[in-house]
Amino acid sequence: MKQLTTNDQSNCFLRLNTATEHLFMMSLEDFILGLPKAELHVHIEGTFEPELMFEIARRNNLKVKYSSVEELKAAYQFNNLQEFLNIYYSGADVLIEEQDFYDLTWDYLLKIHSQNVLHTEIFFDPQTHSLRAVPFSKVISGIHRALEDGREKLGISSRLILSILRHLSEESAFQTLQEALEYREWITAFGLDSSERGHPPSKFQRVFEKALEEGFLTVAHAGEEGPPEYVWDALNLLHVSRIDHGNRALKDPVLVQELVKRKMPLTVCPLSNLKLKVVRDMTKHPLAEMMEKGMLATINSDDPAYFGGYVNENYLAVASALNLTHEQIVQLAKNSFTASFLEEEEKQEMIEKVEEYDHLFFD
Numbered sequence: 501m502k503q504l505t506t507n508d509q510s511n512c513f514l515r516l517n518t519a520t521e522h523l524f525m526m527s528l529e530d531f532i533l534g535l536p537k538a539e540l541h542v543h544i545e546g547t548f549e550p551e552l553m554f555e556i557a558r559r560n561n562l563k564v565k566y567s568s569v570e571e572l573k574a575a576y577q578f579n580n581l582q583e584f585l586n587i588y589y590s591g592a593d594v595l596i597e598e599q600d601f602y603d604l605t606w607d608y609l610l611k612i613h614s615q616n617v618l619h620t621e622i623f624f625d626p627q628t629h630s631l632r633a634v635p636f637s638k639v640i641s642g643i644h645r646a647l648e649d650g651r652e653k654l655g656i657s658s659r660l661i662l663s664i665l666r667h668l669s670e671e672s673a674f675q676t677l678q679e680a681l682e683y684r685e686w687i688t689a690f691g692l693d694s695s696e697r698g699h700p701p702s703k704f705q706r707v708f709e710k711a712l713e714e715g716f717l718t719v720a721h722a723g724e725e726g727p728p729e730y731v732w733d734a735l736n737l738l739h740v741s742r743i744d745h746g747n748r749a750l751k752d753p754v755l756v757q758e759l760v761k762r763k764m765p766l767t768v769c770p771l772s773n774l775k776l777k778v779v780r781d782m783t784k785h786p787l788a789e790m791m792e793k794g795m796l797a798t799i800n801s802d803d804p805a806y807f808g809g810y811v812n813e814n815y816l817a818v819a820s821a822l823n824l825t826h827e828q829i830v831q832l833a834k835n836s837f838t839a840s841f842l843e844e845e846e847k848q849e850m851i852e853k854v855e856e857y858d859h860l861f862f863d
């Protein structure tokens with residue numbers, strides 16, 4: 501067994517279960533940084549960095565609730581999901597024009613390009629904006645235009661997931677679905693996010709049935725703060741292709757078996773879980789247990805501007821806290837493509853890229 505040293509502050513090590521003696525002194529950070537990967541759970545409104553927020557507020561003649569970037573960042577202390585959501589929705593309030601949504605998305609793409617993310621599947625919350633009379637067309641056109649540029653100029657492929665705010669009504673969800681139909685070509689899946697407790701998937705069963713009829717795939721946040729029953733409902737009532745988070749599924753062994761049997765992907769978000777106190781500290785994070793049980797776990801950033809890290813920082817945080825092996829890190833990168841909404845052939849191509857990269861360093 502050999503260890504890779506790191507040059508980062510946390511002084512974490514990647515353990516190598518290989519006898520490859522000539523591999524020496526490569527940092528964990530460098531290995532993860534260069535690893536080809538996909539991101540499958542990121543809210544575009546959650547990538548809104550404070551500096552850009554102030555710039556967009558200024559050009560729209562609006563005020564951010566805090567007087568400086570530093571004051572805003574200092575407010576990013578959360579005891580639960582709802583405390584975070586309150587700040588997240590108020591941050592999004594300054595997004596008005598198509599160009600704002602373009603800039604937001606473009607900044608995120610530049611960031612992940614620097615982290616070797618080759619493919620991303622992005623949530624957007626149209627109701628957050630329609631409540632402020634910002635038309636659906638402006639929101640989706642700005643995001644879509646940036647994604648097109650991302651493909652052409654950065655080589656990043658992408659999918660868009662429309663996410664329904666579960667604290668709002670079924671009627672509002674139906675109306676949002678109706679608006680989305682005009683842009684069906686640009687939207688791959690229909691999701692469910694926002695305040696989980698007290699808003700079970702069953703509340704949106706009929707909307708999701710309609711979304712499936714219209715040809716969208718479905719996903720849902722479930723088991724982040726809510727009980728395992730919400731994960732069951734996401735599977736059986738919303739017919740999801742992925743569970744977003746899913747941490748609390750581990751409380752129900754029969755559910756775990758079912759998720760394994762179905763090869764149901766979980767889009768896990770370690771730094772989010774830490775910041776929202778879903779886990780007490782990173783060494784208690786269930787990612788390794790999920791993998792040991794045979795669940796198809798992936799690593800994602802959720803709301804990176806609020807939680808202190810993009811995809812690579814999430815990999816680094818769990819690799820360090822859970823002493824993940826080199827094989828586990830590579831498996832997570834492969835899982836990210838397996839669990840994506842890419843075509844089978846594209847998935848294989850991406851997985852081969854992971855393998856080629858791995859073989860550069862490990863026999």
Ligand code: ADE
Nearest residue numbers: 543693694695721802803
């Ligand atoms: N919206 C943005 N981030 C979210 C999260 N972690 N859970 C539920 N809804 C969200």
Ligand code: ZN
Nearest residue numbers: 693721744802
């Ligand atoms: Zn999320």
